[in-house]
Amino acid sequence: MAAAVEMRNITKKFPGVTANQNVNFRAEWGQIHGLIGENGAGKTTLMKILYGMEQPDEGEIFIDGTPAVLSSPKEAIKRNIGMVHQHFTLVPSLTVAENITMAKPTLRNGLIDLKKAAEIVFEMGERFGLKLDPYVPVKQLPVGLQQRVEILKALYLGADILIMDEPTAVLTPQEITQLFVTLKSLKEQGKTIILITHKLKELMNATDVITVMRSGQIVGHMETRNSSEEEIARMMVGKDVQLRIDKKMPAFGKEVLTLKGITHYDKRGVKILDGITFSVREGEIVGIAGVQGNGQTELIEVIAGLKEFQGGELILNGRSVSNSTSPMQRRHMGLGHVAEDRQTMGAALDASILENFMMGGHHGQWYRRGMFLRYKRAEEIAWEQIRHFDVRTSDIRLPARSLSGGNLQKLIIAREMFLNPLVLIAAQPTRGVDIGASQFIHRKLIEMRDEGKAVLLISNELSEIMSLSDRVLVIYNGSIVGETTPEKSTEEEIGLWMAGIRSASRRTL
Numbered sequence: 001m002a003a004a005v006e007m008r009n010i011t012k013k014f015p016g017v018t019a020n021q022n023v024n025f026r027a028e029w030g031q032i033h034g035l036i037g038e039n040g041a042g043k044t045t046l047m048k049i050l051y052g053m054e055q056p057d058e059g060e061i062f063i064d065g066t067p068a069v070l071s072s073p074k075e076a077i078k079r080n081i082g083m084v085h086q087h088f089t090l091v092p093s094l095t096v097a098e099n100i101t102m103a104k105p106t107l108r109n110g111l112i113d114l115k116k117a118a119e120i121v122f123e124m125g126e127r128f129g130l131k132l133d134p135y136v137p138v139k140q141l142p143v144g145l146q147q148r149v150e151i152l153k154a155l156y157l158g159a160d161i162l163i164m165d166e167p168t169a170v171l172t173p174q175e176i177t178q179l180f181v182t183l184k185s186l187k188e189q190g191k192t193i194i195l196i197t198h199k200l201k202e203l204m205n206a207t208d209v210i211t212v213m214r215s216g217q218i219v220g221h222m223e224t225r226n227s228s229e230e231e232i233a234r235m236m237v238g239k240d241v242q243l244r245i246d247k248k249m250p251a252f253g254k255e256v257l258t259l260k261g262i263t264h265y266d267k268r269g270v271k272i273l274d275g276i277t278f279s280v281r282e283g284e285i286v287g288i289a290g291v292q293g294n295g296q297t298e299l300i301e302v303i304a305g306l307k308e309f310q311g312g313e314l315i316l317n318g319r320s321v322s323n324s325t326s327p328m329q330r331r332h333m334g335l336g337h338v339a340e341d342r343q344t345m346g347a348a349l350d351a352s353i354l355e356n357f358m359m360g361g362h363h364g365q366w367y368r369r370g371m372f373l374r375y376k377r378a379e380e381i382a383w384e385q386i387r388h389f390d391v392r393t394s395d396i397r398l399p400a401r402s403l404s405g406g407n408l409q410k411l412i413i414a415r416e417m418f419l420n421p422l423v424l425i426a427a428q429p430t431r432g433v434d435i436g437a438s439q440f441i442h443r444k445l446i447e448m449r450d451e452g453k454a455v456l457l458i459s460n461e462l463s464e465i466m467s468l469s470d471r472v473l474v475i476y477n478g479s480i481v482g483e484t485t486p487e488k489s490t491e492e493e494i495g496l497w498m499a500g501i502r503s504a505s506r507r508t509l
Contacts, residue, residue: 002065004029004192010059019045021216032193034203037213038434051083052076082159084150086166092139097121100153129185144175161192173495180206200229237436253282257423263311272298274478285455287469295478336421340428346412349401356400357382389414406437423454476500
C-alpha cells in the first residue's frame with residue numbers, strides 16, 4: 001500500500017540557512033505521526049512545504065503514491081491535505097457553521113444556505129466525534145471547542161492528511177485529553193495525523209510513530225512504543241538531557257511582593273482583574289496557572305507598571321506602589337521582568353545584542369561613569385554573561401533579531417538576572433524554545449529561588465508550573481480561584497480550576 005505522504009530528498013535553503021537538507025519523510029495511512037525537534041531543526045519548514053506554504057529547492061513529494069506539486073495551500077487542499085495552525089484562523093463574530101463552510105459555502109439558488117451548512121456541520125460532528133452547536137458564534141466558545149471548529153473546517157475541505165502544529169499550546173489538561181481522543185478517532189477512520197509538538201509526554205501518549213529532526217535532517221525514526229522520552233531528547237539535542245528538575249527544600253523568607261484586592265478595567269470599562277490577592281516570599285516560586293486570556297497578561301503588566309489598577313494595593317519590598325510609580329522606579333525597588341512576548345516587549349530587535357543586554361541597567365553603576373556610559377565595561381560584562389548563559393552569537397554588535405528565539409530568550413533571562421532583582425516576574429519563560437534551552441532556563445530560575453529571591457512564574461505549560469513551583473495559584477476569568485501545591489494536586493485537578501469548573505469560590509486543596 002502506498003504511503004499517505006512520502007517526501008524524498010527535500011532541500012530548502014534560506015539566505016545563510018539550510019532549513020532542510022536531503023530530508024526523507026514518510027507517513028502511513030491510519031497513523032498519528034509525531035514530528036519533533038529543537039527550534040530551528042527544520043520540522044515546521046518541512047510541514048509548510050507539505051502544505052504548499054513554502055516551495056522546496058530540491059526533492060519530490062508523493063501523496064498516496066502519486067507525484068504532487070504543492071505550489072500553494074489551495075493545491076494542498078485539492079490533494080486532501082489540511083493544516084490546523086497553532087494560532088486559530090477563525091472569525092469570532094461568525095457562527096460555527098459559517099466559519100467551517102466559509103471557504104466552500106453551501107449554496108441554494110445562488111445564495112448561501114446557512115441551514116444546509118448547519119446540517120453538514122451537525123452531521124460531521126456526529127461522524128467524527130466533534131459535536132458542536134452550528135449556530136453559536138465562535139467568540140462564545142472556549143478555546144478547546146474553537147480548536148474543534150478548526151479541525152472540522154479542515155475535514156470539511158476534504159482533509160485525509162491533517163497537520164497539527166503545536167495543538168495543545170492553549171488547552172487545559174482535560175481539553176488535551178479530549179483532543180487526543182478525537183485524533184485517535186480520526187486515525188481509526190483511516191486519516192493520517194502529523195503532530196508537530198515539543199512536549200515529550202504528549203508525544204509519547206498520542207502517537208504511533210515518531211520522527212526526530214536536528215539541524216535540518218532526520219536523525220531518528222521509531223515506533224513510539226519502542227522509545228522513551230530520554231532517548232528522544234538525546235536525539236533532539238545530540239547529548240544526554242536531564243529531564244527531571246531537582247530542587248532543594250525551600251527556605252521561605254519575608255513577603256516581598258503582595259497584592260491585596262487588585263482590580264483592573266480595560267479601556268472599554270470591562271473588569272479584567274477582579275480582586276486579585278496573593279503574596280510571594282523570598283526563596284519561593286509561585287506559579288500562576290490558567291488558560292491564556294484569563295487575565296494573566298494584564299496581571300503581569302499591572303505589577304510591572306505597564307497598566308494601571310483601579311482598586312486594591314500593590315506592595316513591593318515593603319513599599320506601597322501606586323500607578324504613578326514608573327516601570328523604571330519599580331526596577332530600582334527590586335522588580336525584574338521577563339516579558340511574555342520577547343520580540344515586542346522583552347527586546348528591541350533592531351538594537352544590538354549589547355544594547356539589549358544593557359537595557360534596564362543603563363542607569364545603574366555597572367555601565368556609568370558620571371553622565372557617560374562605559375561601553376567597554378558594558379561589553380566585558382555582556383560577554384561574560386552571554387557565555388555563562390550560553391547565548392550563541394559571534395558578535396554582540398549584531399542586531400538582536402539575528403538571534404534565534406531560544407538565544408534571544410536566554411539573553412533576556414541573562415539581563416534580568418544580572419540586574420539581581422528581589423522579585424522576578426518570569427512570564428512564559430520557555431515559550432517557543434527547545435528542550436535544551438528550556439532545561440537551562442529552568443535551572444536558572446531554581447538557582448535564583450535557592451539564592452533567596454522571589455519568582456512569580458506565569459506559564460501556559462502546566463507541567464512547567466508543576467515542576468518548578470512551590471505554590472500554585474489558578475486564575476480564571478480574572479480571579480484567583482484556587483491555591484495548592486504540586487505535592488497536593490494533580491494536573492487534572494488544577495485543569496478543572498483552569499476550565500472554571502470549580503470556580504465558585506477560592507479553594508485550597
